[in-house]
Amino acid sequence: MEDTTILWLFLLGKIVLFFSVVFGMVAPIMIWVERRVAGLVQDRYGPNRVGPFGLLQSLADGIKLVLKEALIPQGVRNPYYLLAPVLAVVPAALSFAVIPFGPPTTLGGMFETPQRLQIANLNVGLIFVMTVTSLSVYSVALAGWASNNKFSVMGALRASAQMISYELAAGLAIVSVILLSGSVDLVRIVETQAGLWHIFPGFLAFLVFLPAIYAETNRTPFDLPEAEAELVVGYHTEYSGIKFGLFFLSEYSIMTTVSSTAVLLFFGGWNLLPGLSWADIGIDIQNTILGTLMAVSWFAAKVAFFLFLFVWVRWTLPRFRYDQLMGLGWKTLLPLAIFNILIIAGFMVFA
Amino acid sequence: MMDLAFYLVAGLMLLSAGLVAYRPKPLESALWLILHFFLTSTLYVFLGADFVAVVQLLVYAGAIVVLFTFVILLLNLNPQEISGGESLRWTSTVLFLCALGAVLFCLHIASPSLLEKMPAAGPSFGSIEAFSRMMIQNYSWSFEIAGLLLLLAVVGVGLLAYRRPSHRKPKDLENKREAA
Numbered sequence: 001m002e003d004t005t006i007l008w009l010f011l012l013g014k015i016v017l018f019f020s021v022v023f024g025m026v027a028p029i030m031i032w033v034e035r036r037v038a039g040l041v042q043d044r045y046g047p048n049r050v051g052p053f054g055l056l057q058s059l060a061d062g063i064k065l066v067l068k069e070a071l072i073p074q075g076v077r078n079p080y081y082l083l084a085p086v087l088a089v090v091p092a093a094l095s096f097a098v099i100p101f102g103p104p105t106t107l108g109g110m111f112e113t114p115q116r117l118q119i120a121n122l123n124v125g126l127i128f129v130m131t132v133t134s135l136s137v138y139s140v141a142l143a144g145w146a147s148n149n150k151f152s153v154m155g156a157l158r159a160s161a162q163m164i165s166y167e168l169a170a171g172l173a174i175v176s177v178i179l180l181s182g183s184v185d186l187v188r189i190v191e192t193q194a195g196l197w198h199i200f201p202g203f204l205a206f207l208v209f210l211p212a213i214y215a216e217t218n219r220t221p222f223d224l225p226e227a228e229a230e231l232v233v234g235y236h237t238e239y240s241g242i243k244f245g246l247f248f249l250s251e252y253s254i255m256t257t258v259s260s261t262a263v264l265l266f267f268g269g270w271n272l273l274p275g276l277s278w279a280d281i282g283i284d285i286q287n288t289i290l291g292t293l294m295a296v297s298w299f300a301a302k303v304a305f306f307l308f309l310f311v312w313v314r315w316t317l318p319r320f321r322y323d324q325l326m327g328l329g330w331k332t333l334l335p336l337a338i339f340n341i342l343i344i345a346g347f348m349v350f351a
Numbered sequence: 352m353m354d355l356a357f358y359l360v361a362g363l364m365l366l367s368a369g370l371v372a373y374r375p376k377p378l379e380s381a382l383w384l385i386l387h388f389f390l391t392s393t394l395y396v397f398l399g400a401d402f403v404a405v406v407q408l409l410v411y412a413g414a415i416v417v418l419f420t421f422v423i424l425l426l427n428l429n430p431q432e433i434s435g436g437e438s439l440r441w442t443s444t445v446l447f448l449c450a451l452g453a454v455l456f457c458l459h460i461a462s463p464s465l466l467e468k469m470p471a472a473g474p475s476f477g478s479i480e481a482f483s484r485m486m487i488q489n490y491s492w493s494f495e496i497a498g499l500l501l502l503l504a505v506v507g508v509g510l511l512a513y514r515r516p517s518h519r520k521p522k523d524l525e526n527k528r529e530a531a
Contacts, residue, residue: 080379122401138417145378156424157424160420160424167413
């Protein structure tokens with residue numbers, strides 16, 4: 001049995017590390033990447049003055065947002081107006097709690113039994129992630145309603161309808177992954193992908209899952225809740241300063257969560273390559289610190305690719321029309337996901 | 352310790368349930384309803400039923416109340432339009448509580464064992480494996496029938512909401528062209 005104090009310290013370390021990395025590094029760097037890639041795509045520079053390559057631009061923006069006057073417009077429904085940005089950040093932070101970011105490790109012999117690199121060891125981890133990301137719709141609905149602005153309400157309405165529609169498709173795509181791995185524990189799901197990543201048998205599921213997570217995070221081509229040309233910026237029109245900053249932060253951290261989920265479910269998590277494991281090239285990811293670090297970085301690299309994909313898609317594709325959005329969700333993705341479950345279930349029964 | 356936590360959560364549940372019924376703005380009620388569902392799922396966690404707790408949140412807080420808020424936002428309900436008079440509300444509350452008390456009292460008299468402590472659950476209780484085994488093996492018929500009911504409801508909703516695509520009359524089109 002391990003020493004309880006060390007376990008508690010390990011848990012605290014995981015929490016501090018993970019949250020500081022996601023909120024302190026990934027989100028600012030992603031905002032910088034987003035603007036630089038936008039510049040690249042549109043044949044202009046993007047931010048390049050603050051720090052080397054403009055890397056400190058996000059920090060400067062953050063300081064600006066914090067120091068700005070905390071403006072509360074007249075006529076807003078007050079406790080709810082202030083509650084909405086907080087409710088945006090809470091699910092974003094909660095959903096990290098069950099994301100495993102590395103293999104179970106003994107940290108080079110520090111522990112007798114391998115410890116999970118996951119803040120909360122829940123045996124229903126995947127369902128927890130789905131639940132918590134689906135709760136983020138409340139911040140949008142509340143912000144729209146409390147702002148007392150017709151554009152905000154329109155944005156909130158669109159967001160609720162869109163999130164409900166695409167959650168179904170995403171959930172059904174996830175069901176086929178659960179069928180393939182026989183578990184809803186995220187560490188277990190990664191372990192079952194040691195030989196073959198789920199992307200190969202579950203390609204159709206991934207094809208449904210990817211647009212669904214884009215729609216759930218309200219990113220282009222599905223950013224109708226904040227369509228600038230129609231709704232000013234939708235549900236956060238009336239928010240400024242750090243309140244807007246919280247919405248912004250939660251968008252990027254939810255992007256990180258869903259990208260990690262995509263990697264864990266379909267792209268083998270921290271497994272090296274399909275058909276080639278870490279043990280094959282002589283690296284012990286469970287018992288040596290270097291091996292663990294390499295596995296964690298490999299996982300991070302895969303997540304970084306998906307984050308880049310978000311940015312790439314945003315500056316490449318135009319926005320859908322509203323009926324196209326609903327048609328895609330209900331008439332294409334949902335039947336496709338159900339069909340895929342039938343195929344995979346049939347395959348698992350008869351083969 | 353556990354008892355104290357239970358009474359705390361149960362008290363908060365009653366409070367939030369009351370606020371759902373008595374707040375004037377429908378969206379506020381929906382918010383209190385979400386809190387109520389969170390507290391319910393806390394009770395499930397106390398019982399060790401993690402899966403049911405998470406599913407409770409996923410289905411009720413994550414989907415059903417989202418639909419409620421969607422409808423509330425869509426209809427833009429005003430507080431005055433839905434209030435049916437304070438006295439009626441209080442009367443119905445008191446009547447409901449009396450009826451509930453009467454039912455519980457009758458149950459207690461009829462079979463006192465119902466209110467006794469349940470036997471302790473097994474070690475695998477509440478895990479998704481145990482839950483699914485119970486559902487698929489012991490109660491497969493009721494499970495399938497519930498699924499069939501839901502399917503029927505979906506088909507019914509489709510039938511109710513279906514509208515034939517309207518064929519535009521050529522006359523209207525001509526009028527439009529003239530107007531343009």
